Amino acid sequence: MLNPADAAFVAALAARLPPDTLRPADAAYLTEPRGRWQGRGGTLALPRSTAEVATILSACHAARVGVVPWGGGTGLVGGQLLPQGPAPLILSLERMTATRGIYPTESVMTIEAGTILAEAQARAAQAGFVFPLSLASEGSARIGGLLATNAGGLNVLRYGNARDLTLGIEAVMADGAVFHGLKRLRKDNTGYDLRHLLIGSEGTLGIITAASLRLFPVPAATVTALLVTPSPDTALRLLSLAQNRFAGMVSAFELIHRTGFDFLSETLPDIAQPIRPAPEWSVLVELGLSSGIDPETAMASLYAEADDRLLVTDGVIATSSQQAASLWRIRESIPEANRRIGAVSSHDISLPLSAIPAFIARAPAELARIAPFRINCFGHLGDGNLHYNVFPEPGRTRADHDHQRDAIKRAIHDLVDAMEGSVSAEHGVGRLKVADLERYGDPTKLAAMRAIKQALDPNGILNPGAVLRA
Numbered sequence: 001m002l003n004p005a006d007a008a009f010v011a012a013l014a015a016r017l018p019p020d021t022l023r024p025a026d027a028a029y030l031t032e033p034r035g036r037w038q039g040r041g042g043t044l045a046l047p048r049s050t051a052e053v054a055t056i057l058s059a060c061h062a063a064r065v066g067v068v069p070w071g072g073g074t075g076l077v078g079g080q081l082l083p084q085g086p087a088p089l090i091l092s093l094e095r096m097t098a099t100r101g102i103y104p105t106e107s108v109m110t111i112e113a114g115t116i117l118a119e120a121q122a123r124a125a126q127a128g129f130v131f132p133l134s135l136a137s138e139g140s141a142r143i144g145g146l147l148a149t150n151a152g153g154l155n156v157l158r159y160g161n162a163r164d165l166t167l168g169i170e171a172v173m174a175d176g177a178v179f180h181g182l183k184r185l186r187k188d189n190t191g192y193d194l195r196h197l198l199i200g201s202e203g204t205l206g207i208i209t210a211a212s213l214r215l216f217p218v219p220a221a222t223v224t225a226l227l228v229t230p231s232p233d234t235a236l237r238l239l240s241l242a243q244n245r246f247a248g249m250v251s252a253f254e255l256i257h258r259t260g261f262d263f264l265s266e267t268l269p270d271i272a273q274p275i276r277p278a279p280e281w282s283v284l285v286e287l288g289l290s291s292g293i294d295p296e297t298a299m300a301s302l303y304a305e306a307d308d309r310l311l312v313t314d315g316v317i318a319t320s321s322q323q324a325a326s327l328w329r330i331r332e333s334i335p336e337a338n339r340r341i342g343a344v345s346s347h348d349i350s351l352p353l354s355a356i357p358a359f360i361a362r363a364p365a366e367l368a369r370i371a372p373f374r375i376n377c378f379g380h381l382g383d384g385n386l387h388y389n390v391f392p393e394p395g396r397t398r399a400d401h402d403h404q405r406d407a408i409k410r411a412i413h414d415l416v417d418a419m420e421g422s423v424s425a426e427h428g429v430g431r432l433k434v435a436d437l438e439r440y441g442d443p444t445k446l447a448a449m450r451a452i453k454q455a456l457d458p459n460g461i462l463n464p465g466a467v468l469r470a
Contacts, residue, residue, distance in 0.1 A: 040083065040086075057207065066461050068081060110168075114144065131213060148199070171209060173205075174462050181195055182212050241309070252382065257281060268333055271333050274327070349421055375389070
């Protein structure tokens with residue numbers, strides 16, 4: 001059983017830390033973006049060093065006080081707050097933002113976990129490199145939280161998930177012991193890889209305090225296009241064509257359904273839509289090209305060959321960075337439009353690429369057995385990650401369907417599982433999907449996860465109730 005972070009515990013811990021390390025937690029640390037949960041916890045810890053994090057965890061371990069790590073607060077599965085149980089200590093590394101080193105000859109940057117992603121991108125750019133992790137919340141999401149959830153985003157197709165961008169980490173374990181794993185090595189086969197164990201563990205096995213991250217050369221040229229395609233199947237064939245023509249240079253390949261454009265027209269009419277009427281299906285393609293390749297010619301040649309193969313019917317190729325930004329604004333604004341419409345149920349799923357057209361064809365019929373809905377299907381087609389969101393029909397509200405949310409989720413997730421997909425692609429498990437993990441997870445994997453949790457956090461203080469049921 002866990003104990004609350006009561007006044008006596010806080011006073012004893014405060015005596016071991018600099019005077020301003022602990023303070024009352026305000027409402028910003030007790031809410032999450034979708035407003036589904038209200039967090040508990042009256043005290044916020046704001047350490048400035050790994051040593052201070054170690055002191056905090058050591059004390060919490062000894063007193064059996066729960067610790068809820070808070071990154072940027074942008075997670076969508078409730079992993080950043082505890083809605084019930086003894087009040088935990090909330091731990092934010094927002095003061096730990098130092099760059100510990102940039103190594104140009106190694107293409108590596110070592111930074112602390114409280115650094116906001118956009119700042120990490122800027123520091124890489126100042127050194128003449130790209131740090132390619134990119135997502136809508138990059139102005140507030142922090143490196144520690146992004147690694148803890150193995151974040152994906154827009155450029156996974158070319159550069160991989162957060163896990164693939166990380167060479168080493170420093171972390172504090174549940175009992176306060178520090179894992180000094182910041183080695184900048186591409187090869188290190190010295191036993192179990194704690195780096196990969198802690199990345200994606202959502203703060204349930206240790207607190208990541210710093211990371212050595214891979215950097216990449218800036219592409220010589222970049223070109224972006226919005227291409228109309230007849231169906232998800234032709235979109236996949238267009239992806240294959242692009243990868244064959246420009247191997248290793250397809251940076252992003254985003255699928256967009258007409259509903260996304262309709263929602264933008266309804267809620268964000270100032271966002272320019274260059275193709276009217278809105279296409280049933282389209283893809284946003286970005287190429288990051290090597291030197292000697294003219295960007296507009298490259299995209300035009302891709303379009304011409306795709307047109308010959310009946311894979312596209314229309315399109316817009318950006319001829320300036322401003323036009324490219326306008327195209328990306330469409331894609332990046334769809335989640336905000338979704339929020340304004342109000343989803344009944346949102347799903348972050350992944351499927352084998354070849355199964356995506358069949359899933360998109362079959363899922364509406366499964367939902368129609370429950371009620372009529374609008375569906376906004378969009379996402380990172382290049383890596384098989386769809387955001388499949390279900391909305392009320394015009395004239396109805398999300399509240400009208402609250403009683404059907406579980407049935408909707410079950411219908412979608414059962415189909416995903418039957419088609420050998422995953423019910424959590426890039427957002428993590430958090431607290432929202434604990435039951436889903438139990439339902440769809442491999443029993444042997446779940447048993448191993450529970451054994452690892454018991455071994456590394458025997459008192460169960462780290463993010464209790466996230467990923468695994470407390």
